[in-house]
Amino acid sequence: MILVTGGAGFIGANFVLDWLAQSEEPVLNVDKLTYAGNMHNLLSLQGDSRHVFSQTDIGDYDAVLALLKSYRPRAVLNFAAESHVDRSICGPEDFIQTNVVGTFRLLEAVRVYWNELPDRERAAFRFLHVSTDEVYGSLTATAPAFAETDKYEPNSPYSASKAASDHLVRAWHHTYGLPVLTTNCSNNYGPYHFPEKLIPLMIVNALAGKSLPVYGDGMQIRDWLYVKDHCSAIRRVLEAGLVGQTYNIGGWNEKPNIEIVHTICALLDDLHPRHDGSSYSEQITHVQDRPGHDRRYAIDASKIEQELGWKPAETLDTGIRKTVDWYLANPTWVENVQSGAYREWMQQQYSASVKTATA
Ligand code: NAD
Numbered sequence: 442m443i444l445v446t447g448g449a450g451f452i453g454a455n456f457v458l459d460w461l462a463q464s465e466e467p468v469l470n471v472d473k474l475t476y477a478g479n480m481h482n483l484l485s486l487q488g489d490s491r492h493v494f495s496q497t498d499i500g501d502y503d504a505v506l507a508l509l510k511s512y513r514p515r516a517v518l519n520f521a522a523e524s525h526v527d528r529s530i531c532g533p534e535d536f537i538q539t540n541v542v543g544t545f546r547l548l549e550a551v552r553v554y555w556n557e558l559p560d561r562e563r564a565a566f567r568f569l570h571v572s573t574d575e576v577y578g579s580l581t582a583t584a585p586a587f588a589e590t591d592k593y594e595p596n597s598p599y600s601a602s603k604a605a606s607d608h609l610v611r612a613w614h615h616t617y618g619l620p621v622l623t624t625n626c627s628n629n630y631g632p633y634h635f636p637e638k639l640i641p642l643m644i645v646n647a648l649a650g651k652s653l654p655v656y657g658d659g660m661q662i663r664d665w666l667y668v669k670d671h672c673s674a675i676r677r678v679l680e681a682g683l684v685g686q687t688y689n690i691g692g693w694n695e696k697p698n699i700e701i702v703h704t705i706c707a708l709l710d711d712l713h714p715r716h717d718g719s720s721y722s723e724q725i726t727h728v729q730d731r732p733g734h735d736r737r738y739a740i741d742a743s744k745i746e747q748e749l750g751w752k753p754a755e756t757l758d759t760g761i762r763k764t765v766d767w768y769l770a771n772p773t774w775v776e777n778v779q780s781g782a783y784r785e786w787m788q789q790q791y792s793a794s795v796k797t798a799t800a
């Protein structure tokens with residue numbers, strides 16, 4: 442069994458679904474179910490005994506240790522985090538609690554569990570920490586892409602909290618010998634992406650006839666990776682990554698935000714034309730910039746490609762088309778998120794009295 446934290450969120454849920462589509466090895470999914478955790482993402486696993494869900498905070502040391510001792514996973518993959526930069530600017534506290542304190546307590550519980558394992562299981566155990574390219578800071582237009590050897594220069598409360606968590610993971614390896622792996626990935630997009638982030642927000646706002654808010658001049662550059670490719674990279678790192686190493690993950694897809702928004706509008710013009718016949722791009726509005734907005738991210742993925750033989754399956758064109766198709770095909774998922782119905786449904790399903798349940 443593997444233990445996945447944050448497996449009800451965007452990337453975690455995609456990872457759990459992909460894992461169970463390819464493997465019989467069960468998953469223990471440990472998620473606090475914040476606003477970003479959505480069990481509708483995992484509806485297809487209802488009744489599947491290979492998926493065990495526990496509504497637990499990674500910062501709850503006793504609960505996590507009890508789960509570890511009870512289920513005895515061979516690996517822990519830490520996806521759980523507060524992930525939205527804008528929210529971290531308005532309210533950094535939760536980011537410190539989950540990303541820093543939560544990761545620390547998770548590491549401590551894992552360390553105790555790992556120390557008590559028999560020699561063979563102890564040697565095979567892995568703690569894989571899922572992190573971000575934002576820890577490296579912002580690039581100038583001509584600077585080379587982020588390499589694993591670059592220094593950390595986080596600029597937002599979110600990226601500072603993720604950088605802190607990466608340092609804790611590194612220290613638990615260096616000091617206690619915990620067999621860790623860390624991945625730093627670029628911007629993901631794809632199915633089940635919460636519509637507060639750029640790509641899903643633009644799709645759902647466009648379809649709802651709302652404005653498409655582009656921060657500042659829209660010339661900030663992000664490096665996009667289809668979420669399923671991130672999942673395959675994590676599987677590969679878990680399988681073959683060298684203990685104590687970090688791996689940058691990206692698909693060499695740098696684009697200015699405004700170009701991404703125009704691409705989405707053009708796809709929607711084609712797949713779901715506006716009633717008045719004009720382009721969705723007429724809904725684009727330039728709004729006030731994000732404070733401290735990083736200008737450019739770019740990942741140099743040479744290490745994972747050359748050392749582990751990983752390559753993304755999607756290009757930006759194929760991935761964005763799949764994503765727009767998914768949102769067009771799943772209006773109920775979007776409605777449930779926007780109305781908050783997913784939260785009410787989860788409260789009924791996962792009430793506090795039932796802490797551990799099979800999904
Ligand atoms: P998300 O916000 O969609 O999901 C986060 C999940 O973690 C949710 O299910 C939430 O309920 C859960 N969670 C939050 N706090 C928790 C806690 N204290 N205990 C247990 N569960 C908790 O995030 P995401 O976009 O899926 O990102 C997953 C991970 O990947 C994060 O660590 C993020 O930093 C990293 N990452 C994200 C991207 C991206 O583009 N989204 C890129 C690189 C790295």
Ligand code: DAU
Binds near residue numbers: 575629657659662
């Ligand atoms: O780089 C990896 C990171 O990518 C992850 O670590 C984060 O968890 C993830 O949220 C994402 O962070 P960003 O801040 O890059 O993602 P976001 O979708 O919020 O914004 C992408 C870009 O689009 C960014 O330059 C801000 C801009 N933007 C965003 C929103 C929500 C807009 O112009 N308008 C918007 O409404």
